[in-house]
Amino acid sequence: xxxxxxxxxxxxxxxxxxxxxxxxxxxxxxxxxxxxxxxxxxxxxxxxxxxxxxxxxxxxxxxxxxxxxxxxxxxxxxxxxxxxxxxxxxxxxxxxxxxxxxxxxxxxxxxxxxxxxxxxxxxxxxxxxxxxxxxxxxxxxxxxxxxxxxxxxxxxxxxxxxxxxxxxxxxxxxxxxxxxxxxxxxxxxxxxxxxxxxxxxxxxxxxxxxxxxxxxxxxxxxxxxxxxxxxxxxxxxxxxxxxxxxxxxxxxxxxxxxxxxxxxxxxxxxxxxxxxxxxxxxxxxxxxxxxxxxxxxxxxxxxxxxxxxxxxxxxxxxxxxxxxxxxxxxxxxxxxxxxxxxxxxxxxxxxxxxxxxxxxxxxxxxxxxxxxxxxxxxxxxxxxxxxxxxxxxxxxxxxxxxxxxxxxxxxxxxxxxxxxxxxxxxxxxxxxxxxxxxxxxxxxxxxxxxxxxxxxxxxxxxxxxxxxxxxxxxxxxxxxxxxxxxxxxxxxxxxxxxxxxxxxxxxxxxxxxxxxxxxxxxxxxxxxxxxxxxxxxxxxxxxxxxxxxxxxxxxxxxxxxxxxxxxxxxxxxxxxxxxxxxxxxxxxxxxxxxxxxxxxxxxxxxxxxxxxxxxxxxxxxxxxxxxxxxxxxxxxxxxxxxxxxxxxxxxxxxxxxxxxxxxxxxxxxxxxxxxxxxxxxxxxxxxxxxxxxxxxxxxxxxxxxxxxxxxxxxxxxxxxxxxxxxxxxxxxxxxxxxxxxxxxxxxxxxxxxxxxxxxxxxxxxxxxxxxxxxxxxxxxxxxxxxxxxxxxxxxxxx
Amino acid sequence: xxxxxxxxxxxxxxxxxxxxxxxxxxxxxxxxxxxxxxxxxxxxxxxxxxxxxxxxxxxxxxxxxxxxxxxxxxxxxxxxxxxxxxxxxxxxxxxxxxxxxxxxxxxxxxxxxxxxxxxxxxxxxxxxxxxxxxxxxxxxx
Numbered sequence: 001x002x003x004x005x006x007x008x009x010x011x012x013x014x015x016x017x018x019x020x021x022x023x024x025x026x027x028x029x030x031x032x033x034x035x036x037x038x039x040x041x042x043x044x045x046x047x048x049x050x051x052x053x054x055x056x057x058x059x060x061x062x063x064x065x066x067x068x069x070x071x072x073x074x075x076x077x078x079x080x081x082x083x084x085x086x087x088x089x090x091x092x093x094x095x096x097x098x099x100x101x102x103x104x105x106x107x108x109x110x111x112x113x114x115x116x117x118x119x120x121x122x123x124x125x126x127x128x129x130x131x132x133x134x135x136x137x138x139x140x141x142x143x144x145x146x147x148x149x150x151x152x153x154x155x156x157x158x159x160x161x162x163x164x165x166x167x168x169x170x171x172x173x174x175x176x177x178x179x180x181x182x183x184x185x186x187x188x189x190x191x192x193x194x195x196x197x198x199x200x201x202x203x204x205x206x207x208x209x210x211x212x213x214x215x216x217x218x219x220x221x222x223x224x225x226x227x228x229x230x231x232x233x234x235x236x237x238x239x240x241x242x243x244x245x246x247x248x249x250x251x252x253x254x255x256x257x258x259x260x261x262x263x264x265x266x267x268x269x270x271x272x273x274x275x276x277x278x279x280x281x282x283x284x285x286x287x288x289x290x291x292x293x294x295x296x297x298x299x300x301x302x303x304x305x306x307x308x309x310x311x312x313x314x315x316x317x318x319x320x321x322x323x324x325x326x327x328x329x330x331x332x333x334x335x336x337x338x339x340x341x342x343x344x345x346x347x348x349x350x351x352x353x354x355x356x357x358x359x360x361x362x363x364x365x366x367x368x369x370x371x372x373x374x375x376x377x378x379x380x381x382x383x384x385x386x387x388x389x390x391x392x393x394x395x396x397x398x399x400x401x402x403x404x405x406x407x408x409x410x411x412x413x414x415x416x417x418x419x420x421x422x423x424x425x426x427x428x429x430x431x432x433x434x435x436x437x438x439x440x441x442x443x444x445x446x447x448x449x450x451x452x453x454x455x456x457x458x459x460x461x462x463x464x465x466x467x468x469x470x471x472x473x474x475x476x477x478x479x480x481x482x483x484x485x486x487x488x489x490x491x492x493x494x495x496x497x498x499x500x501x502x503x504x505x506x507x508x509x510x511x512x513x514x515x516x517x518x519x520x521x522x523x524x525x526x527x528x529x530x531x532x533x534x535x536x537x538x539x540x541x542x543x544x545x546x547x548x549x550x551x552x553x554x555x556x557x558x559x560x561x562x563x564x565x566x567x568x569x570x571x572x573x574x575x576x577x578x579x580x581x582x583x584x585x586x587x588x589x590x591x592x593x594x595x596x597x598x599x600x601x602x603x604x605x606x607x608x609x610x611x612x613x614x615x616x617x618x619x620x621x622x623x624x625x626x627x628x629x630x631x632x633x634x635x636x637x638x639x640x641x642x643x644x645x646x647x648x649x650x651x652x653x654x655x656x657x658x659x660x661x662x663x664x665x666x667x668x669x670x671x672x673x674x675x676x677x678x679x680x681x682x683x684x685x686x687x688x689x690x691x692x693x694x695x696x697x698x699x700x701x702x703x704x705x706x707x708x709x710x711x712x713x714x715x716x717x718x719x720x721x722x723x724x725x726x727x728x729x730x731x732x733x734x735x736x737x738x739x740x741x742x743x744x745x746x747x748x749x750x751x752x753x754x755x756x757x758x759x760x761x762x763x764x765x766x767x768x769x770x771x772x773x774x775x776x777x778x779x780x781x782x783x784x785x786x787x788x789x790x791x792x793x794x795x796x797x798x
Numbered sequence: 799x800x801x802x803x804x805x806x807x808x809x810x811x812x813x814x815x816x817x818x819x820x821x822x823x824x825x826x827x828x829x830x831x832x833x834x835x836x837x838x839x840x841x842x843x844x845x846x847x848x849x850x851x852x853x854x855x856x857x858x859x860x861x862x863x864x865x866x867x868x869x870x871x872x873x874x875x876x877x878x879x880x881x882x883x884x885x886x887x888x889x890x891x892x893x894x895x896x897x898x899x900x901x902x903x904x905x906x907x908x909x910x911x912x913x914x915x916x917x918x919x920x921x922x923x924x925x926x927x928x929x930x931x932x933x934x935x936x937x938x939x
Contacts, residue, residue: 681931744829763872
């Protein structure tokens with residue numbers, strides 16, 4: 001494909017992020033119409049994606065490639081095929097309606113601009129996720145959806161429940177994200193490619209198949225809220241309703257379903273794949289459906305039913321037959337349409353009537369007729385009546401399973417039970433609030449504003465339109481979609497004709513009848529479901545809390561263990577480690593042997609002589625010894641510090657005499673400054689003037705000091721006894737002037753040869769300065785505790 | 799410690815130390831010295847000023863927050879390394895420029911800028927610590 005197509009595919013993934021950046025400004029400028037203005041972005045993307053439908057049908061897939069990190073051979077590669085186009089169209093289409101809806105739902109909210117920014121960024125992440133072909137790009141967008149959904153779920157951040165829901169969603173989906181990264185890297189290690197479209201049978205043939213599968217399944221199951229990771233989804237309902245409508249219909253949670261569909265060609269179609277997906281999906285379907293019937297809050301009912309629908313999709317992908325994959329695609333679109341619509345309806349009811357509890361709502365059809373029509377359209381699709389998209393989805397589900405073999409019959413039974421419960425739920429959602437006697441509501445109910453009606457009506461109408469055009473549906477959705485997932489051409493056989501001799505029809509009828517029974521016995525079912533849940537006691541939700549609190553307590557304990565705040569112990573640890581580091585390696589490598597007198601030397605002690613030093617050199621050594629003695633005998637701490645300075649000055653003089661003026665210079669300055677700073681610190685710490693130590697402390701500190709000193713001396717002697725490798729210093733000496741234009745080799749090394757090291761060092765120096773500031777500034781805010789009498793000097797081991 | 803003699807002579811000492819620190823920093827490429835030592839000398843000067851006049855007065859005399867000076871030092875040190883990227887050489891390749899000024903030649907280079915960065919970091923950080931400690935000491939005593 002030409003550069004024009006490349007650019008437009010990249011535009012789809014990037015435009016929402018740009019729009020997100022501008023959203024707060026747009027919101028400020030176009031206050032009442034911000035939703036309408038911002039909805040133009042996803043609407044434009046939707047139209048742009050529509051233009052790709054024809055090329056995809058004719059060519060199967062369009063790919064685009066943009067250089068990303070050429071050093072590592074990484075490209076941002078995108079692929080638009082039947083699968084990703086279906087998802088992208090659904091995301092951008094529903095996204096348009098959600099943006100419109102939010103503008104009205106959150107009208108006058110002080111942070112509406114921020115909300116739009118989060119929403120658009122989330123949509124961009126989601127579009128990138130479904131379009132990405134490169135697994136690292138996929139991972140990046142995957143994590144972006146986690147982060148942006150965290151912001152959306154926790155939008156109402158002053159509420160504790162909202163924050164908890166957001167953190168839970170982030171933690172659970174990020175654990176899966178790690179799995180995705182591990183899986184991607186494993187696949188790359190095994191095959192050498194990052195692009196998913198380039199993968200074939202290599203992974204299935206590899207011995208690491210199980211590990212790769214586990215990694216990808218962890219990602220998909222956490223994102224798509226499969227049992228036992230399902231609990232974050234209902235808690236994410238703390239988000240504003242438009243967010244729930246978007247996250248739990250076409251996006252976020254469908255990410256896992258998408259990933260499974262995307263990996264099917266190179267990871268699926270094995271026994272273990274089918275077994276795991278069918279079992280987990282089936283369990284999730286039943287668990288979600290029962291959970292939904294337990295609720296009376298409209299939003300919670302829909303949330304739990306989303307879990308059920310996700311389980312259904314996973315189950316279908318697990319089956320992996322042509323019919324099952326076709327059903328999955330149809331069901332994805334049908335579910336996105338009706339679930340987004342119903343969430344918006346629930347939001348409208350909440351917004352206008354003031355409650356979402358179906359037991360106190362009734363007869364709203366008169367006051368909210370348009371909302372009622374929208375709800376009816378969505379519910380009919382959910383039930384799966386003929387002439388709706390949901391009907392085809394259900395037919396296709398059952399189609400592959402009427403084989404008469406017992407595993408298929410078992411799966412069929414699970415599907416039938418799940419679908420029946422969902423159908424019953426749809427009837428509850430439609431009938432309870434809208435029909436029957438009018439019940440008093442907290443607010444006097446009236447029709448919602450137009451921006452809140454467009455969404456559900458358009459979505460409801462879309463599922464009807466799609467439901468009466470089976471040929472078009474088969475040609476544009478089913479055939480390219482199944483080609484992308486199964487990598488083989490499948491011809492659609494969707495038809496509106498109703499065949500009374502077909503067992504499929506009777507399965508559908510059974511679903512509706514069972515659904516109606518569930519509806520009739522709703523109260524009894526609810527009591528039963530609640531009793532069941534109460535009997536379980538511990539849920540995954542409580543486990544999450546226990547684990548999280550355990551983690552926090554554990555890290556607190558580790559911190560207290562390592563970071564106890566006792567300076568004395570820190571210093572003892574540091575100097576003990578220093579002593580070990582100096583002595584152990586040399587000892588173990590037999591390095592001290594060179595220091596021992598050799599056998600042929602005979603009486604070596606007789607041959608020892610005083611070194612031949614000048615008088616002033618003896619003077620300097622005497623000065624150092626005087627300094628040392630003064631430190632040991634000092635009557636108080638201040639004298640000890642100054643005495644240490646004397647000793648350091650003597651060392652600096654030795655450097656000066658041995659021809660290292662730079663080091664001597666620096667040593668002088670460091671000695672002066674350390675005496676000044678230590679003296680200042682002393683006054684800050686309010687220590688006793690004198691340094692009282694117990695005898696055993698004195699022994700410990702003294703030993704440590706002697707061992708460290710001996711360690712340094714022996715280490716230096718060992719080093720000097722060998723021949724020094726002078727290649728580097730020769731090189732520096734030879735090249736300092738010609739290539740670095742400097743005569744001071746020390747400085748040339750610091751700023752030129754080893755400039756990068758110095759850059760790191762000065763950054764550390766600066767960071768240390770900031771840390772000292774932070775420590776000192778903390779002081780005045782709290783009263784300084786009186787100094788304990790036995791506090792030891794920090795100069796203990798030096 | 800805070801005697802009249804000390805207070806009187808401090809401004810003079812500080813001025814000399816600061817000038818000397820710049821001298822030491824600039825000559826460092828060919829003779830003993832350099833940004834690190836220069837920074838230490840300058841920081842000692844500020845520490846002395848802080849002792850004589852109080853931390854607040856020393857801070858006012860500096861005009862800039864010493865920590866900001868340190869940050870600026872890291873910034874220009876990093877920037878001096880980035881310059882070489884424009885010539886197509888690896889990060890931190892030195893660039894030299896010889897300016898002919900009448901009788902003499904003035905060598906300018908990116909290592910010089912880098913060394914000035916080091917000077918500012920060392921000066922800023924040590925001055926921050928010293929002044930903070932001196933300031934706290936005043937409040938306490």
